[in-house]
Amino acid sequence: MTALSEPAHDLRTTRVGARRKRASALGSRAAYAYVSPFFLVFGAFGLYPLIYTGWVSLHSVNLENLHHSTWIGLHNYVALWHNEFFWNALRNTLSIGVISTVPQLCMALGLAHLLNYKMRGRTFFRVAMLMPYATSVVAATLIFAQLFGRDYGLINWFLHLLGVHHTNWTNGTRWQSQVAISAIVTWRWTGYNALIYLAAMQSIPSELYEAAAIDGSNRWQQFRNVTVPALRPTILFTIVLSTIGAMQMFAEPYLFAGDGTTNGGGEHQYQTLALFMYQQGWTNFHLGQAAATAWTMLLIIVVLVCINAALARGRSRRG
């Protein structure tokens, strides 16, 4: 195991470093040995596969015959461009991303504000709100697939009490299914983001609030004019993380249908890009096509993150 051999290597290099007589300066070649495990593992299993995906995407590779790959140039990308299900998956990913992220982050901000009050049972509330985050995405999706069940699901039962007709969440219209899937994402991540906002709120200097109070602003005005501007970098951070997460959404659409297929609903109502990629590679055995999808997703993520950053910078300049 590399885990065992690395410290031994450290020992050797640090002795060499110790022989140098610069007693005051804590610097040595040993430092490279300390950081090398991270960069070695990251390079081998993180960066290299990501870059090599681009190379694979220019080949035709079959899952059943991995050692045989044929150079086909940009053909995989051309095929992607003409595939209606790719565009469908892109649309679904973007729309699910918006309806799962925007309400979630707004609610998280409000919750963080409430959690920041002086109160009894603060730890209880924080831990309770983090329970969905600790639940795996697989378990959460299976549970919500039951709750959203058409015939015996609790949510339809409850809506029926309110006079709403039974809804086919798992295989109904695009809109219904995507709302249900976004509910899973929102349930899992709202508490986590609330804690991140709470942490940032607690580092806002109290003088700002005192000054606002002297100026006669009420709680809501303080929230709007002090808290939210101070939280801007944190909000941007959570938006970027949520965007990256939403672009890779896989388990929810894969397991929500409960039919074991990779279609994302009978009419692909909620097939996301990640699910489409999985389908290309592991259902249709076209690994090259899947790699082309992955690189396209990477490109889209980079563009979206840049747009996020530019928007945030523009807004803070105006503000």
Added chain:
Amino acid sequence: MATQTLNPGNSNTEAGAPGRLRIRGTRAGRQFTAGPYTYLILAITTVVAVFPLYYTMIIASHTNHEMAQVPPPFLPNSSMFHNIRLALHEQPLLKAIVNSLIVSGCTAIGTVLFCTLSGFAFAKLRFRGSRALLALTIATMAIPPQLGVIPLFLLIAKLHWVNHLQSVVLPTLVSAFGVFFMRQYLTNAIPTEILEAGWVDGASTFRIFRSIVVPIARPAMAVLGMLTFLASWNDFFWPLLALTSRNPTVQVGLAGLGSGYIPQQAVIMGGTLLGTFPVLVVFALLGRQIVGGIMQGAVKG
């Protein structure tokens, strides 16, 4: 990177409990006391957060027939062990739990070890290129590893590692978040004078690491270990590709249960209960520390 802008000018805040106490002290002056509506909204949120987990237990303890009643049952019943037995019959969930313990344990230990080493180097050692390397580390946090799975799959296929646990452990042995988390903690927690004293006494860097850094870093290592264990236990996409239902992790096993030919909700929920609740119970017990860790990592990372 966005993460760098996140440090809102309070880098002198001490890490750990003293720092939190200090913040709380200065904050007390302006902090509003929660009114009844605050408690009400938080109580409703708590119910929404916890109810689906409670209802998992309800479904898992009934037969399918009982669940079809109107109104649906809201209290547990007696069929839980029967349902769990059926789930075990369909998927090797006990093997999956053992596998997940191995994978998550190895990943947590490896991540804590490597991240503490790197975090210490970035926090306290001076070496050429350290700034650039740290920036590179932070930048890697934005890289979605899920998009590199195809070459990774080709790699483990070439090594004949498909369906072996090391294919799941090795790629996740390090975490950029962990390096950053440990660096932030150690920068503040270790007085440089202690290290210099050790250096003057002729201790090697590794000796200093073992006898000074590790004892001080222990609380942060524990939090990082817990967060890593949880993330690894809940990981799904890569294990689904690298393993099969003959040698699954918990999540792969549960997914197999959920996409069977005849979906039996009571059985699926029985398996979900078995594979999820042990972790949730541990999480609830250690909740205070985990919440503290996430909030610390948030302000600084």
